[in-house]
Structure formats: C-alpha cells, structure tokens
Amino acid sequence: MCKDCSSNPKFQEKMLFSVSGTVSGKKIRVDFNAPDISPNGGLMLLGEMQGSLAWKIGRLIPDFRRQGFIHHTYMEMVSQRIGQILCGYEDANDCGRLRGDSALKMSVGRKPSEAGLASQPTMTRLENSKS
Numbered sequence: 001m002c003k004d005c006s007s008n009p010k011f012q013e014k015m016l017f018s019v020s021g022t023v024s025g026k027k028i029r030v031d032f033n034a035p036d037i038s039p040n041g042g043l044m045l046l047g048e049m050q051g052s053l054a055w056k057i058g059r060l061i062p063d064f065r066r067q068g069f070i071h072h073t074y075m076e077m078v079s080q081r082i083g084q085i086l087c088g089y090e091d092a093n094d095c096g097r098l099r100g101d102s103a104l105k106m107s108v109g110r111k112p113s114e115a116g117l118a119s120q121p122t123m124t125r126l127e128n129s130k131s
Contacts, residue, residue, distance in 0.1 A: 038103035040087045049079035049107055072118040077126050079108045080117045095120040
C-alpha cells in the first residue's frame, strides 16, 4: 500500500471505534501520520486513571518526601506504573524511555505537552520504599 493511500477516499474505511469525551481536556483524534505516535494508544480506551483504583492506592501511601522537591505525586506514579504494566512493560527499567509517551501521560492526567512522567530511578525508589 502506498504512503498516500490513507488520504485517498477510495482506501478509507469506516471508523471501527470511537473514544467519547476528552482526556486531560484534550479531544482524542486517531491519526497514523502524526509526529508523536504512541504504541500505547490502548490506554485511551481505559480512560484517565484519575479517580481509579490506582489513583486511590497512590493517595493512601504516606508521603514523607520533602514537598518542595516533589515533581511526581504518588497517585501519578502508581497510575504510571500500572499503565506501563497494562501495556506490557512489566519492568520499571522502561520508565525512562516511556516518561514522554503521550498516551501514558494522558492516562495519568497530564497533557502531552507537560513535563515527563517519573524516571526509572524515581519509580524504583517508590517500589523499594514500600516493600
């Protein structure tokens, strides 16, 4: 199939699914020619994790960190970790590579243009401190 086929009406198919509403205040549009393509788009079908079980678990973890230095809340970190596991990234060593993934950011409640999610060392500190 040629590169331009997707814009040709002859090759366009019916919409197979739709995502209602918005995520992080942004409308969702599926576009396979966009510059920021995420292989983790399935997270959008789950919706935002704000208010989910992952978010509630993160809220229950006592936070003894110095508040002035915090960039990632426990709610975001637990949601990020669960989102990564759902996408097949079971090891925390993938956090660094996925921290800028737009679909993962939106599932946690951040906009794709906002700062990256937790890095591997940050996630490892969370996991090791709670064992």
